[in-house]
Amino acid sequence: MLTDRYRSARTMIAGGAGAVMALGLSELLQSFFETVPSIPVAVSQRVIELTPGDLATAGIQTVGKAATPILVAVVVVSTILVSALLALLSRRSPLMALLGACALGVIGLLAALAEPVVQLSVLSFVVFFSLFAGLSVARPLLSAAGSPRAHVPDQSGETEPGERTPEPFHGRYREAHSGEGISIGRGSFLLLSGGAVAGGLAAASAGRVIVGRLSGSEAAARRLERPSGAARVAARQTLPPAPAGASIEAPGMPPLFTPNDDFYLIDTAISAPRINRDRWMLTIGGTVSNAIELTYEDLLSFPTREADITLSCVSNEVGGNLISNGRWTGVILSDVLAEAGVRLDAIDRAAEQLIGRSADGWEAGFRTETALDGREALLAFGLNGDELPVNHGYPVRLVVPGLYGYVSATKWLTEIELTDWSYDAYWIKRGWAKEGPIKTQSRIDTIRDGDTLTARTVRIGGIAWAPHRGIERVEVSTDNGETWSDATLAAQLDVDAWRLWIFDWDALSAGDYTVKVRATDGNGETQPAEEAPPIPSGATGYHTVNVSVR
Ligand SMILES: Nc1nc2c(c(=O)[nH]1)N[C@H]1C(S)=C(S)[C@@H](COP(=O)(O)O)O[C@H]1N2
Numbered sequence: 001m002l003t004d005r006y007r008s009a010r011t012m013i014a015g016g017a018g019a020v021m022a023l024g025l026s027e028l029l030q031s032f033f034e035t036v037p038s039i040p041v042a043v044s045q046r047v048i049e050l051t052p053g054d055l056a057t058a059g060i061q062t063v064g065k066a067a068t069p070i071l072v073a074v075v076v077v078s079t080i081l082v083s084a085l086l087a088l089l090s091r092r093s094p095l096m097a098l099l100g101a102c103a104l105g106v107i108g109l110l111a112a113l114a115e116p117v118v119q120l121s122v123l124s125f126v127v128f129f130s131l132f133a134g135l136s137v138a139r140p141l142l143s144a145a146g147s148p149r150a151h152v153p154d155q156s157g158e159t160e161p162g163e164r165t166p167e168p169f170h171g172r173y174r175e176a177h178s179g180e181g182i183s184i185g186r187g188s189f190l191l192l193s194g195g196a197v198a199g200g201l202a203a204a205s206a207g208r209v210i211v212g213r214l215s216g217s218e219a220a221a222r223r224l225e226r227p228s229g230a231a232r233v234a235a236r237q238t239l240p241p242a243p244a245g246a247s248i249e250a251p252g253m254p255p256l257f258t259p260n261d262d263f264y265l266i267d268t269a270i271s272a273p274r275i276n277r278d279r280w281m282l283t284i285g286g287t288v289s290n291a292i293e294l295t296y297e298d299l300l301s302f303p304t305r306e307a308d309i310t311l312s313c314v315s316n317e318v319g320g321n322l323i324s325n326g327r328w329t330g331v332i333l334s335d336v337l338a339e340a341g342v343r344l345d346a347i348d349r350a351a352e353q354l355i356g357r358s359a360d361g362w363e364a365g366f367r368t369e370t371a372l373d374g375r376e377a378l379l380a381f382g383l384n385g386d387e388l389p390v391n392h393g394y395p396v397r398l399v400v401p402g403l404y405g406y407v408s409a410t411k412w413l414t415e416i417e418l419t420d421w422s423y424d425a426y427w428i429k430r431g432w433a434k435e436g437p438i439k440t441q442s443r444i445d446t447i448r449d450g451d452t453l454t455a456r457t458v459r460i461g462g463i464a465w466a467p468h469r470g471i472e473r474v475e476v477s478t479d480n481g482e483t484w485s486d487a488t489l490a491a492q493l494d495v496d497a498w499r500l501w502i503f504d505w506d507a508l509s510a511g512d513y514t515v516k517v518r519a520t521d522g523n524g525e526t527q528p529a530e531e532a533p534p535i536p537s538g539a540t541g542y543h544t545v546n547v548s549v550r
């Protein structure tokens with residue numbers, strides 16, 4: 001009494017199990033080759049790139065990297081579902097189902113081909129072998145699923161091919177297929193398909209472990225063929241250590257320099273491109289009089305130096321933490337541009353915009369002028385004394401003081417192109433403002449919304465920033481903006497960096513308080529009170545924290 005439903009369920013399980021096996025095996029194989037990406041990750045990456053503006057905007061600039069694992073999971077689950085449906089289709093038309101499975105393989109192959117460093121031969125091998133394994137697992141399971149005696153545990157291996165829907169047109173395939181019809185019971189079927197799924201999952205986790213091992217910093221160095229022990233970088237012109245007065249020690253206060261492991265992370269890459277520094281090249285072209293190509297060694301032949309620059313994401317909410325401060329090591333962008341014949345007094349309209357492009361095809365553009373007005377815009381290769389971490393753009397990225405990352409801070413930089421202002425880069429096409437100067441902002445770090453404090457003197461402290469304009473004043477209000485008091489400013493590290501501040505508040509009487517902060521930049525302009533969301537040009541409004549004193 002093999003009901004149709006029961007048979008369909010088994011058929012779908014067979015297809016799904018095949019997909020799990022194929023995906024799992026591809027993850028395992030992929031982990032052995034530097035030139036083959038994870039296929040589901042590559043597919044997710046293409047989905048991100050092809051997503052229309054508004055959706056991508058909501059998904060990446062604002063939700064940040066948290067959304068990407070969900071996307072990969074959706075891709076994996078969809079693949080398994082489609083395979084289950086293909087298995088159903090195979091009962092009517094095995095050829096069509098086979099073609100469908102091959103189409104899935106081709107989608108994976110094409111998606112992976114668009115990744116930065118891919119070797120077609122090795123990739124094809126991985127895709128073909130995984131597909132083959134998946135089909136090999138699905139085939140006997142399909143036979144068992146379709147067998148009319150599937151519900152009878154102890155029946156002999158005898159089959160009844162006649163029960164299958166005749167499909168004379170695809171007879172050859174069907175014959176081979178049905179010839180292997182196996183009669184097994186529910187227990188055995190679940191055992192077999194469960195085994196296939198477990199095998200696929202085991203392969204996938206093994207692959208993940210191998211890749212994970214290799215992405216630890218030391219092993220990553222090996223994989224990237226970096227000379228071992230060379231993780232520190234040195235500049236010819238170094239900065240003195242930050243003055244002690246630039247830091248403020250207090251519980252909850254951020255350190256003056258964000259440690260590399262804590263540096264905020266935003267990009268459209270699901271996994272960071274892994275670039276071999278010795279094969280890295282930077283081309284500088286477009287509307288320049290002297291297009292050039294630089295190797296990493298060429299880059300180091302320019303004067304190297306350090307610069308303290310705060311980087312912020314335009315998606316940072318008021319009070320948010322998509323902002324970090326670093327001591328960057330690099331080469332002054334204008335020095336390199338001069339080599340290409342770009343000079344401040346000779347920027348014509350066709351060279352008004354500087355576009356940075358990355359190994360993974362991302363791009364950002366800002367006014368060429370900004371790179372030449374004397375600020376320390378860097379081609380950076382070091383962060384806080386270490387080589388640039390892979391996630392933050394190894395081997396070389398752009399950092400432009402005063403500009404949000406989305407218009408300027410291209411990681412994994414491989415190309416600089418000078419072009420006219422009409423060209424719109426990645427996030428501009430998706431609705432974000434064309435120009436991205438970082439807005440003056442301030443944040444309270446030592447107390448949090450909802451805190452209950454015991455009556456005493458409370459240290460309120462945090463950061464304020466207006467990169468390249470500097471911070472002149474920070475004020476705190478503990479009465480919801482009625483009255484304001486000056487906070488004590490730490491020494492200014494650099495006009496391009498954030499400035500720490502502290503305010504001792506005598507919170508001596510019980511009650512509910514609304515604490516606010518506002519900063520004034522080096523031009524005497526106070527940050528606007530009006531609340532605006534991050535899109536399209538950065539959030540405004542005062543960071544506000546509600547606390548009660550008991
Ligand atoms: N290649 C590449 N570079 C990129 C991005 C990206 O998506 N791809 N995102 C930019 C954005 S929006 C920001 S805010 C900064 C973040 O740099 P971080 O991750 O090192 O903090 O990188 C910028 N550079």
Ligand SMILES: [Mo]
Binds near residue numbers: 266312313406
């Ligand atoms: Mo950003």
